[in-house]
């Protein structure tokens with residue numbers, strides 16, 4: 001069947017089997033390898049992308065179900081050649097080591113800050129609780145998200 | 161890579177269309193809502209539907225959470241995150257928020273649905289115990305029309321419900337009655353996991369007397385996710401810790417847990433008693449307005 005998914009603002013149309021998972025559509029059909037494919041059992045969360053604005057585990061959604069809808073992946077975080085503050089935060093605070101969980105962590109963190117610009121440590125840990133990181137013990141991820149929150153707060157003050 | 165068996169995919173544009181599609185495609189067709197229970201089973205080939213009927217486009221009809229007369233109504237396609245975020249659900253039945261905070265994880269909750277949870281009929285599903293405690297009623301619709309089924313009569317066994325292959329769950333209804341409080345208590349091994357055991361309670365008080373009570377249990381082999389013996393013993397009794405402990409004991413005696421990787425039988429039975437007691441205590445405190 002023909003499926004069209006708007007990924008990061010670009011429509012991607014491909015002929016696929018209905019059983020193709022969204023994560024494989026993104027990686028193999030659209031060629032966007034930033035989204036990782038991990039446990040395949042909706043436990044690890046490295047495949048998290050936004051579907052119509054909400055983070056979902058793309059290993060547990062068929063591409064067909066996203067037909068006509070919009071997806072945002074880690075490649076869509078950067079705007080006009082500038083990294084998203086969340087990406088900067090992960091660089092500044094060593095929010096990654098091996099980097100395997102990072103795309104999912106970034107997408108969930110961005111969604112968290114959009115909904116809650118000043119999250120507590122507990123709220124950050126809750127937001128990423130469906131995602132596994134085997135390197136950082138989560139400490140540096142939490143710091144990275146706080147870094148991004150503070151950066152966004154200070155930029156807003158300047159522009160206000 | 162886990163690859164499901166091939167199937168054909170259809171997208172429903174209305175409730176009528178979904179039911180017609182299910183009829184045309186035959187008994188091996190399945191509804192897909194969030195897919196967060198069905199797709200994992202298809203990957204493991206524990207489920208091999210010939211066809212999927214996607215109802216995700218029916219949100220306007222099926223995803224509302226609202227008060228209708230004296231009922232709280234929750235659309236079958238409401239996501240876990242919608243229920244957790246619903247002020248009206250939390251105001252009338254805090255048990256929903258207690259449970260939704262500990263069902264799966266925040267990302268899974270964005271897509272998994274209330275109806276999908278109940279139709280999946282997993283013996284460890286949390287919402288089955290919640291609706292059993294509240295004695296909720298499901299509205300089902302098939303080609304012959306609409307029927308109402310108590311959630312306590314919805315499940316006929318593990319992964320089996322009374323739904324016909326061409327029937328759709330539309331919504332869940334819970335009667336709002338004065339003097340009530342409700343709560344949910346769950347023990348899980350780690351965040352996002354199904355319960356080792358969990359108990360839900362809804363209590364209606366007349367002063368210090370238990371006027372009515374509902375107790376739901378999950379993951380411990382309680383028939384229909386309920387504890388009718390404990391409920392019967394508690395009705396008309398004083399709303400004290402002593403009565404709630406006795407009810408917890410009865411609930412534990414009448415359930416039938418099995419040993420698995422989440423724990424041995426005696427531990428689960430212990431949890432059934434203790435969690436029932438705690439849920440009753442908190443539900444009663446809420447009924448008295450002593451706890452949010």
Ligand SMILES: Cc1cc2nc3c(=O)[nH]c(=O)nc-3n(C[C@H](O)[C@H](O)[C@H](O)COP(=O)(O)OP(=O)(O)OC[C@H]3O[C@@H](n4cnc5c(N)ncnc54)[C@H](O)[C@@H]3O)c2cc1C
Nearest residue numbers: 191193194195196197198264272273276279285286329353
């Ligand atoms: C990582 C993970 C952790 C989880 N943890 C928990 C947990 O802690 N507690 C818990 O209770 N659950 C847990 N779940 C299960 C989760 O709650 C369910 O996956 C989900 O809510 C089921 O809803 P769905 O919309 O995804 O259903 P689907 O997978 O789409 O459907 C499930 C079944 O219901 C049928 N169905 C769906 N909607 C309807 C309808 N409207 N009418 C008729 N039939 C219908 C489908 O045909 C299918 O047979 C977890 C799931 C995952 C992936």
